[in-house]
Amino acid sequence: MKNIADLLEEVQSIVQAMRGEKMMLEERLKTLEDDVSTMEKTKEAMTRELSETKEKLGRELQATKKKLDQVHPEIQSLQDELQNVEVQNNLLVMDLKQKDEEIKTLELRLQGYTSLTSPSFRIEEPIG
Numbered sequence: 001m002k003n004i005a006d007l008l009e010e011v012q013s014i015v016q017a018m019r020g021e022k023m024m025l026e027e028r029l030k031t032l033e034d035d036v037s038t039m040e041k042t043k044e045a046m047t048r049e050l051s052e053t054k055e056k057l058g059r060e061l062q063a064t065k066k067k068l069d070q071v072h073p074e075i076q077s078l079q080d081e082l083q084n085v086e087v088q089n090n091l092l093v094m095d096l097k098q099k100d101e102e103i104k105t106l107e108l109r110l111q112g113y114t115s116l117t118s119p120s121f122r123i124e125e126p127i128g
Helices: 004-116
Strands: none
16 A cells, blocks of 8 residues: 555656646647637638739729620621621622623624624734
């Protein structure tokens, strides 16, 4: 059986060890609290930055939409104008082909008339 002095010494040793553990745990707790505080400050800063970025992007989006709304009718108008010009061009090409055919017909008729006339009435082409 242990005597009271030995028990008292064991208790003091246990108490001292527990105090040491308590101090280590308190230091660890303080470190964790500091880490949490730093993380909260970082989170607040990031949240604020994200909010500012979101607002800025929202304003830019609205400005872009406004510009697009202004440009879209202009683009449509230019497309309509281009389409009209293409139609006019196609009509002119068709008209040109028709005129070409008329010229060929007239040239053939002229050749026919020329072959019917006497050689003395023919106009000779200048040598040139």
